[in-house]
Amino acid sequence: CKHCPSDTFNDTLKFHKNCAWIVRGWAILGNFAPILTDGKQRAVLARLAALLCLLSPVFESGRVLVAPPSEPYARPSPDLSMLLLAQVSSLLACAVWESGVCAYGKKEKCNNDQDAKQLLLRMLKYFIPDTLYIVAAFSFLIFTVICESLIPLYQGKVIDMLKGDALESSFSYVIGQLALVSLGSSLFASLRGGLFMCILSRLNRRLKHKVFHNLLWHDVHFFEKNDPGEDLSSRLQRDVDKMGRTVAFNANAMVRSLVRTCLMFGVMLNLSWELTVLTCIEMPLMAVIQNTYIRLKKQIQDCHAKTEGLALQTLKWIRIVRSFKAEDDEARRYNEAVDEMRAVKIRSGTYSYIYGLTRRVVSLVLKVFMLVQARSLISSGRLTTGSLVTFFLYQSPISRSLMEILYSYGETVSTVQVISKVFGYLDGVSECDKDGELAPEKLEGSIVFQNVTFTYPSSLADKPALKSLSLEIQAGKMTALVGPSGSGKTTCISLLKRLYKPQEGMILLGGKPLHQYKHKYLHQKVVLVSQNLELFSGSLRYNIEYGLKDCPIDKVREAAKTATADAVFSELTDGYDTDLGGCGNSLSTGQQHCIALIRALVRDPQIIILDETTGKVDAKVWHAVLQKVLSAGGTVLVVAHNLKSVETADRIIFIRNGEVVEEGTHHELMAKRGRYNEFSQNRDYNS
Numbered sequence: 010c011k012h013c014p015s016d017t018f019n020d021t022l023k024f025h026k027n028c029a030w031i032v033r034g035w036a037i038l039g040n041f042a043p044i045l046t047d048g049k050q051r052a053v054l055a056r057l058a059a060l061l062c063l064l065s066p067v068f069e070s071g072r073v074l075v076a077p078p079s080e081p082y083a084r085p086s087p088d089l090s091m092l093l094l095a096q097v098s099s100l101l102a103c104a105v106w107e108s109g110v111c112a113y114g115k116k117e118k119c120n121n122d123q124d125a126k127q128l129l130l131r132m133l134k135y136f137i138p139d140t141l142y143i144v145a146a147f148s149f150l151i152f153t154v155i156c157e158s159l160i161p162l163y164q165g166k167v168i169d170m171l172k173g174d175a176l177e178s179s180f181s182y183v184i185g186q187l188a189l190v191s192l193g194s195s196l197f198a199s200l201r202g203g204l205f206m207c208i209l210s211r212l213n214r215r216l217k218h219k220v221f222h223n224l225l226w227h228d229v230h231f232f233e234k235n236d237p238g239e240d241l242s243s244r245l246q247r248d249v250d251k252m253g254r255t256v257a258f259n260a261n262a263m264v265r266s267l268v269r270t271c272l273m274f275g276v277m278l279n280l281s282w283e284l285t286v287l288t289c290i291e292m293p294l295m296a297v298i299q300n301t302y303i304r305l306k307k308q309i310q311d312c313h314a315k316t317e318g319l320a321l322q323t324l325k326w327i328r329i330v331r332s333f334k335a336e337d338d339e340a341r342r343y344n345e346a347v348d349e350m351r352a353v354k355i356r357s358g359t360y361s362y363i364y365g366l367t368r369r370v371v372s373l374v375l376k377v378f379m380l381v382q383a384r385s386l387i388s389s390g391r392l393t394t395g396s397l398v399t400f401f402l403y404q405s406p407i408s409r410s411l412m413e414i415l416y417s418y419g420e421t422v423s424t425v426q427v428i429s430k431v432f433g434y435l436d437g438v439s440e441c442d443k444d445g446e447l448a449p450e451k452l453e454g455s456i457v458f459q460n461v462t463f464t465y466p467s468s469l470a471d472k473p474a475l476k477s478l479s480l481e482i483q484a485g486k487m488t489a490l491v492g493p494s495g496s497g498k499t500t501c502i503s504l505l506k507r508l509y510k511p512q513e514g515m516i517l518l519g520g521k522p523l524h525q526y527k528h529k530y531l532h533q534k535v536v537l538v539s540q541n542l543e544l545f546s547g548s549l550r551y552n553i554e555y556g557l558k559d560c561p562i563d564k565v566r567e568a569a570k571t572a573t574a575d576a577v578f579s580e581l582t583d584g585y586d587t588d589l590g591g592c593g594n595s596l597s598t599g600q601q602h603c604i605a606l607i608r609a610l611v612r613d614p615q616i617i618i619l620d621e622t623t624g625k626v627d628a629k630v631w632h633a634v635l636q637k638v639l640s641a642g643g644t645v646l647v648v649a650h651n652l653k654s655v656e657t658a659d660r661i662i663f664i665r666n667g668e669v670v671e672e673g674t675h676h677e678l679m680a681k682r683g684r685y686n687e688f689s690q691n692r693d694y695n696s
């Protein structure tokens with residue numbers, strides 16, 4: 010080494026200065042990292058290391074170029090290739106840091122990326138029926154980009170010809186070419202836009218149809234897990250729209266940017282490879298910062314959704330909130346959600362500031378380098394002024410295009426991940442949906458449960474709702490299922506309606522296994538009048554006839570007469586054609602329950618199941634409906650808490666903890682002084 014003592018001193022001084030810079034950097038990082046990273050500081054360390062690696066060579070290079078050292082430099086010459094080498098080696102160092110030191114959590118990210126790619130592939134498959142449209146749209150897109158990319162080239166040529174030494178004819182020729190490519194780009198852009206809109210609307214229609222159709226065939230358990238209102242239906246509308254739009258728009262943007270980037274790179278490399286390499290330095294750094302910024306934007310969206318959901322839920326159930334005096338709790342929960350959103354917004358704002366600042370500084374530094382380099386290229390005759398203008402006209406769109414590629418890819422993958430739930434709606438259709446063959450003209454209305462064991466899908470395996478339960482409901486008789494809350498009464502009915510499938514045992518209807526009956530036939534013959542109000546938007550008649558084809562109005566009126574509701578319904582503004590609105594709010598609760606009874610009667614049911622309907626309608630109406638079914642030879646199965654209403658039942662089956670405990674008439678069971686008797690003593694008998 011030829012270092013003299015003063016060189017050694019300067020090197021030591023420089024080393025200490027660098028150390029001081031690093032210490033300051035770490036100190037700044039310590040303060041800013043929590044804001045930027047939500048506590049995950051190692052990620053920031055990685056970014057900072059990348060930044061430090063780049064800053065040093067940029068600073069040193071700038072110093073050498075702007076204020077060259079007065080003494081002759083004994084080490085390798087700081088020419089452009091050396092400067093580029095320094096940048097490239099810095100980038101390599103960053104890459105090593107990112108993939109080596111920051112490998113934590115990468116595996117998980119890898120798996121997520123893998124899943125996201127699979128989801129993306131699955132999504133792309135839904136575009137297959139529109140292949141022809143897509144090929145045409147992308148072809149027009151490529152033509153648009155080619156034309157757009159040629160515009161700056163011709164603009165540069167025109168500038169070079171402005172000096173006046175070019176022939177008039179060649180000047181007009183170049184102007185003509187410029188006009189042609191400009192016109193071409195507009196024309197192809199319009200065709201591409203129209204075709205993409207068409208593809209999107211076709212995809213949207215296809216997807217919505219498929220998702221809704223599949224939703225209708227899902228297990229009941231699926232609807233217990235997913236809120237049909239806020240979750241399923243809003244996902245069906247919003248996510249399906251978003252899914253097609255995001256993939257289509259981003260694929261559009263990606264292809265456009267890719268083609269544009271390749272073309273522009275070709276032209277730029279042709280004009281000056283040195284300036285092109287300098288242009289490329291900016292990209293990776295910007296990509297890293299932008300990725301973080303995009304992630305934060307996603308977090309803001311999630312927070313928005315959470316706050317919106319909270320507000321919606323609270324306001325929807327305001328009566329319950331009020332009656333439980335939970336206003337303060339709800340306000341606190343809402344405030345917490347808003348505070349969380351504010352924290353993410355601050356982080357995102359800080360990032361956006363840093364992003365903007367870094368971008369400007371890096372661009373400025375690079376511009377200086379490029380101008381210095383361009384000057385020497387022009388003076389050596391390797392570049393014209395027009396070519397330089399062309400180069401600069403390409404430079405900013407190419408940066409934008411590269412950013413767009415990164416952004417579109419990231420956006421597509423993350424959106425597909427977010428909306429992947431929609432794919433779940435397309436999978437796992439109910440096991441109960443397989444249709445049987447039986448549809449006898451005459452059905453004997455007896456029901457037998459043979460050692461039925463059933464556990465709800467969401468319950469623990471050792472907590473069955475029904476435990477080897479056996480019971481018999483005789484045809485043409487009224488049977489009541491009675492038992493304490495949670496004993497399994499509703500579960501028996503759900504199994505009878507084939508909403509679930511028992512894990513063990515068998516249910517026989519008219520002596521034949523339940524699953525052998527045709528679905529539609531079964532639900533027409535075995536009709537459930539539920540304890541919940543289930544009215545659809547539409548007319549009164551639509552609600553009564555729901556699911557029936559060609560039901561004459563006379564039949565509807567006759568059923569309504571049995572339920573003593575004909576007079577009331579006929580007096581409505583449009584009689585039976587009166588629109589009930591969203592959920593029948595224009596009717597009293599009793600009248601709404603009457604609709605459910607009439608809906609059952611118009612089906613001429615062989616078996617009618619009344620689930621906790623006593624007390625919801627007038628007792629006279631209730632008995633009239635029972636008599637109507639029984640007199641037609643039908644079977645009545647009543648689930649009731651109100652023991653008074655089932656006193657007259659031909660048979661009472663008392664269930665407890667998913668097992669039949671006692672059976673008999675009311676008098677037999679009372680005389681037995683067993684569980685039923687005890688149960689009736691403990692209840693408000695007349696309630």
Ligand SMILES: Nc1ncnc2c1ncn2[C@@H]1O[C@H](COP(=O)(O)OP(=O)(O)OP(=O)(O)O)[C@@H](O)[C@H]1O
Nearest residue numbers: 233465467468474493494495496497498499500501
């Ligand atoms: N959808 C469900 N998912 C999981 N477990 C359920 C579900 N529905 C009911 N259960 C459980 O199954 C058992 C039987 O419930 P079921 O609704 O059949 O009782 P029930 O006798 O009808 O009660 P109630 O008279 O209160 O309506 C209970 O332990 C209950 O917690």
